[in-house]
Amino acid sequence: MYAPLGIGAEPLAPGLAVIATLAVVLFSLLKGTGWEPTTDISEEIHERRASSVPETEFPEPGNRAIGGGGGGGAIPAGGDGDEGELEDGSTASAGPGDIPEDEIEYYEVEFAKQGETIELANNEPILDQGEDHGWDLPYACRQGQCVSCAGRVTDGPSEDYLEHDNQQMLEEAELEDGYTLTCVAYPRDSFTLETGEAP
Numbered sequence: 001m002y003a004p005l006g007i008g009a010e011p012l013a014p015g016l017a018v019i020a021t022l023a024v025v026l027f028s029l030l031k032g033t034g035w036e037p038t039t040d041i042s043e044e045i046h047e048r049r050a051s052s053v054p055e056t057e058f059p060e061p062g063n064r065a066i067g068g069g070g071g072g073g074a075i076p077a078g079g080d081g082d083e084g085e086l087e088d089g090s091t092a093s094a095g096p097g098d099i100p101e102d103e104i105e106y107y108e109v110e111f112a113k114q115g116e117t118i119e120l121a122n123n124e125p126i127l128d129q130g131e132d133h134g135w136d137l138p139y140a141c142r143q144g145q146c147v148s149c150a151g152r153v154t155d156g157p158s159e160d161y162l163e164h165d166n167q168q169m170l171e172e173a174e175l176e177d178g179y180t181l182t183c184v185a186y187p188r189d190s191f192t193l194e195t196g197e198a199p
């Protein structure tokens, strides 16, 4: 009639285990882990560093590197240096026309449509030198960004005979066909040119 004591007690075991676990968790929550967030002292450090840097010693606020660690060292070193590099940059980024006076060379260029061969210096665009000679040659932007000044070198690929300074319009195949933008083209050899010829 009565169930054995062991059989009735067994279902209680999991329940007791759950209750015990919850009690432990509750206890630890109430007690806490003992961890406390550290105080944020970054503001304090910034203010302290700011107060240690006299405003008057820095003519440009941008030169201050409060809290910037090594940045403070990099800026003064590069500050003056950047200006120097920019000034020197004109030589560093020298274009095909930046040729020292004693290294200028001249090439005989035949202007086919004008029926004349003239000597062109290698430090001036072909367009400029043609105009200096008195010819009314086509142009628009004079910056290699249109094709108004285009011409064609009849001897072969244009860049075998001249150097472009940042032309942005002609594709490789067109250059291979001899086309050039005379406003940004500097002679590097003698050749025959047909002006007013665009691809």
Ligand code: FES
Pocket (backbone or CB within 6 Å): 138, 139, 140, 141, 142, 143, 144, 145, 146, 147, 148, 149, 150, 181, 182, 183, 184
């Ligand atoms: S004038 Fe525009 S590319 Fe020469």
